[in-house]
Amino acid sequence: MTLAPIDSFLSQRSKAGLLILSTLLLAFMGVVDMLSGPELATSVFYLVPIIIVTWYAGFGMGSLTAVAAALVWLGAERYDGVVYSYAFIPYWNMGVRFIFFLLIAYLLARLHDELRSEEQLARTDDLTGLANPRQFRRETEYEIHRASRYNHPFTAAFLDLDNFKAVNDNFGHLVGDQVLREVSDCIKTSLRRPDLAARLGGDEFALLLPETDVEGAHSILERLQESIRTRMRQHAWPVTVSIGAMTFMRPPESVEEIVRRTDRLMYRVKASGKNNMLHDIYRGPTGSMSGPAARQP
Numbered sequence: 110m111t112l113a114p115i116d117s118f119l120s121q122r123s124k125a126g127l128l129i130l131s132t133l134l135l136a137f138m139g140v141v142d143m144l145s146g147p148e149l150a151t152s153v154f155y156l157v158p159i160i161i162v163t164w165y166a167g168f169g170m171g172s173l174t175a176v177a178a179a180l181v182w183l184g185a186e187r188y189d190g191v192v193y194s195y196a197f198i199p200y201w202n203m204g205v206r207f208i209f210f211l212l213i214a215y216l217l218a219r220l221h222d223e224l225r226s227e228e229q230l231a232r233t234d235d236l237t238g239l240a241n242p243r244q245f246r247r248e249t250e251y252e253i254h255r256a257s258r259y260n261h262p263f264t265a266a267f268l269d270l271d272n273f274k275a276v277n278d279n280f281g282h283l284v285g286d287q288v289l290r291e292v293s294d295c296i297k298t299s300l301r302r303p304d305l306a307a308r309l310g311g312d313e314f315a316l317l318l319p320e321t322d323v324e325g326a327h328s329i330l331e332r333l334q335e336s337i338r339t340r341m342r343q344h345a346w347p348v349t350v351s352i353g354a355m356t357f358m359r360p361p362e363s364v365e366e367i368v369r370r371t372d373r374l375m376y377r378v379k380a381s382g383k384n385n386m387l388h389d390i391y392r393g394p395t396g397s398m399s400g401p402a403a404r405q406p
């Protein structure tokens with residue numbers, strides 16, 4: 110049994126939706142507790158709404174649910190007519206339960222944050238904050254499935270910096286790192302929200318532009334190339350960028366095919382003098398390919 114559908118359902122709920130859900134669960138718990146009487150243990154079930162709200166809406170909302178759970182528990186005890194030797198004991202118990210719930214919510218919120226940040230680290234390139242190759246592959250696989258289903262084009266592009274080694278050699282490795290960060294910054298500001306940018310390693314970057322046809326991709330990539338050129342000139346770094354881009358009117362078989370085709374275009378740019386872009390169209394295994402459109406710098 111997998112919890113994925115429940116997880117997907119809960120993660121799509123708004124904070125208000127989760128609060129309503131937890132209120133309903135607590136009300137249900139209160140009724141069950143009242144009907145079952147004081148003998149039957151139900152305490153652990155009060156944790157369910159607290160766990161759900163804390164995990165999907167954060168510690169603040171989890172604390173509110175913890176208060177509500179402690180109050181509902183007190184109410185159920187009152188209804189059952191439990192007798193204590195001192196009048197303050199029910200309130201003491203309520204306080205202890207609240208602290209227990211709060212501790213669970215706190216630990217859970219910490220665990221959640223740690224997991225999220227680990228996931229984030231596993232997806233990103235340390236130096237630039239862009240996606241890493243594993244994440245690029247995962248998203249590209251997903252895009253192939255999506256494009257097959259909805260029959261939409263998408264574009265993939267490979268970027269390789271020109272003369273980057275010269276910066277390392279002449280200004281040092283730290284300046285080289287700064288170049289990579291500046292290029293990443295240009296990429297981040299040139300792309301749209303659904304686009305993905307990854308650093309594949311060294312001075313190589315990959316872009317995935319979902320739902321993007323030839324014209325759309327061409328204008329984004331031209332803008333990006335110009336933005337990188339301008340930024341490099343501002344720092345007097347002798348770096349330009351070579352781009353190979355492929356617009357897939359039909360999805361290819363695999364990520365490898367995307368990489369192979371796009372990489373090949375990028376290397377043709379390198380071989381023909383660098384600092385340029387080749388952009389081609391893939392129309393399917395039997396379809397014809399247009400000649401690559403090159404733009405001179």
Ligand SMILES: Nc1nc2c(ncn2[C@@H]2O[C@H](COP(=O)(O)OP(=O)(O)OP(=O)(O)O)[C@@H](O)[C@H]2O)c(=O)[nH]1
Nearest residue numbers: 269270271272273274275277282283285286311312
């Ligand atoms: N500063 C820095 N350099 C790196 C990093 N990763 C790889 N490199 C260096 O990047 C360089 C990449 O080599 P090339 O792509 O051949 O260099 P290039 O001068 O751009 O060559 P062309 O693409 O032919 O213009 C190598 O010298 C690597 O040592 C990094 O994270 N930081």
